[in-house]
Amino acid sequence: MEPGFQPDQRSRMLSIFYFAIPVGSGLGYIAGSKVKDLAGDWHWALRVTPGLGVLAVLLLFLVVQEPPRGAVERHSGSPPLSPTSWWADLKALARNPSFVLSSLGFTAVAFVTGSLALWAPAFLLRSRVVLGETPPCLPGDSCSSSDSLIFGLITCLTGVLGVGLGVEISRRLRRFNPRADPLVCAAGLLGSSPFLFLSLACARGSIVATYIFIFIGETLLSMNWAIVADILLYVVIPTRRSTAEAFQIVLSHLLGDAGSPYLIGLISDRLRRSWPPSFLSEFRALQFSLMLCAFVGALGGAAFLGTAMFIENDRRRAQLHVQGLLHETEPSDDQIVVPQRGRSTRVPVSSVLI
Template sequence: MSDRKIVRQPTAPAERDGWYAYYVLAILLLVYVFNFIDRQILAILAEDIKADLGISDAQLGFLYGTAFAMFYATFGIAFGRLADSWNRKKLITLGLSFWSIMTAASGLARGFLPLAACRFGVGVGEASASPAAFSLLYDYFSPRVRTTVLGIYSSGISIGAGLGLFLGGAILKGWADLYPEPALAPLGLKGWQVAFIAVGLPGFVLAFLVSSLREPVRGGRDGIVVEDNPHPFREVGAMLLGMTPLANWPMLGRQGGRKAVLLNALAGLVIASCAALLALVSHDLLQWAAMGIGVYAVFSWAQTLAMRDPVVFGLIFRTPSLIRLILGGSATVFMLPALMFWFVPFLQRFYAVDAGQAGAVMGGAYAGLGITGVLAGGIVADQLRQHFPQGKLVTWLGGMAISLVAAFLSLNSNSLPFAYATMFVSHFFASVAYGPWISMVNDLMLPRGRATVSAFAYMVNTMIGVALGPYLIGHISDALSASGIESGEALRRAMLTGLAITIVGILVVLTALRHVAKDEAGLLDRAKALGEPLS
């Protein structure tokens, strides 16, 4: 259990929703934009990387999804815990610097494995950003505007994804025009390598700006001030150790006895067996070894959290609406990253669109529609929430349902303008849904656990959606192509299979409607019942 005392007091008078709070929001928004530029640029570079390195669609899906996601998910949990107990601006500064280095280093990769290693590093660095940013923004803004604020922050997804596509396409075209003979280019660099270097290096300037921000009082805007943790790295070190196979057993034994060690060993054996079976069936050891390690790390983290902080553990796993939001929302993400990554290669293969055109059209649309979508979603959700407690959830459900239908229409069209238009509609309404989702997750947690629950939500989101979605669609596309189906049609059919998982996710979240009002109203009572020292 946490030994940090929580004191109820009037909302701190400092750091109200003034100009400095919005300055902090602008800087954190830029961080999130860079986060998604460095992540999404791979989509526009995919066809060039595939041709240059001679890799398959499944390997492309691994680079975009699993290689990034497993490290993002596992380190996100540890960094989320660190953000709940340490200086959040320092954490973001260090993480941003590291992922910028790894993005630039991707441009020096000459093979699949070195590029995968760089993607591992990008995942580690980017894991530091959002949990700490959510926690900071909750301490800078009042409850009445938080969904809108998180919606503005979340627009970084669309802005960054759009800029990544636009910049990547422009750099590919510009480099090809400058050096039509690749062998004559400086250091023999290809266009896709230059693109990684160009978007990675500016992150260091932004890291300097983040380092200059002021750290607000944790929980001050909620009148629930949390004392600083005197040993934040000890807690995080224990958490990382708790996710490490074999090395975690002595700690589990001290805290939970022989039963805890046996449970962990049994879980590890089951996970390893499942991963081995999937690797045998798919002939892809790297994918399923990475997934197995990630799933084991998550189980071990949850086991450690239950022993070290049963209050936060209980609030996560015993709050019906929260666990439904996280699981169902993550299932819908199976569609979104996969579509964001594979739609550009689909345009190139199915409609013979070149990278420059695809980057310009999709990049501009993703950025513009994403911004308006998250702003609209935040405003609508905040307004509906004032009239009935399920307002945020209704906004999410409506946005995701419309997004799903539009994506289905786009992939079943033979008209390029119609495919563009309906995918734009899909992206807009998916953006509408994002802010309300993460806001609801944070509404159902104490201030001292918000970064942890955000990290957990992102971890599940990343493992289900990002690690599996792009890879499985690539794997299905490879299998269909091997059977003789044309590559563009094979990719289209593979993408359609991902939409079915989204339907399941929407149905799961729908069951949270009757729980969310009661769960939010009873948060402090549940925390006290779990042993939280409220006074």
């Protein structure tokens, strides 16, 4: 998507693109629960996915055409960007604090969403059991799928609302504050943490309050998706964006949603062993373990606040590099760089100071 739109149009296009993540996740909960009910076996809920994946790959192969990277950002007189080695790209990305910190913040988002994706429906069911609203789900029984349906609907709605809200707020604030993007991401994560904590704390008293707080928390959490992608696109030069995106995806999955469900389950099992066996113990163990998500979200918000400290300088350096006015091998503080049509591409500061 990056080469096809001007930077001012890109944010809205990314928001439309990133609607697919929460909406697809929510529809997955809904479709999976219905397929499981119809087939009488939860394995069939997983057998729907491969067919959809094959269809998506065919559409990408047959329909999507890839334009030149960075074409809309370069001026007509700017020199073409030369690709560098993969190792050089990694070293340059490691020296880009905005990219590193925003990737860590996005990893926190993935950690929280991955934990909720696996454990939220089970937690809501255990909450209903403790409240006496539904019978326990014993091995061999056909368990209720109403919580998966409701959580799926909440995920769809909050995803659309949060992604759109985050992009629009950020777009409006950019007119007054060039650091608006990371600040909106930080506000989303720091704001979602207390609501997720309240949703867990209120689960033993009111399931309705739990759903309300989950709705607010997931809405604030979803504000980050498109903005993080936009940050990457303007702090990383076009020839490195594929590497940067790949690194960010691997990092967010490896330290985020790939391991967070296991970690939450491990903590829950350890807590449950120290209490007498009961449905209340199972509920409390999962409740306390999920509270880790609120603290991880706060850490992610701190990472985005750190991003705000460096974002202006990193964006300026990327713009100068794209325009051919800055070379990475040379420090930008002690030299003045002029366009190549001038007599010299590098003029020492000492030669022009009076």
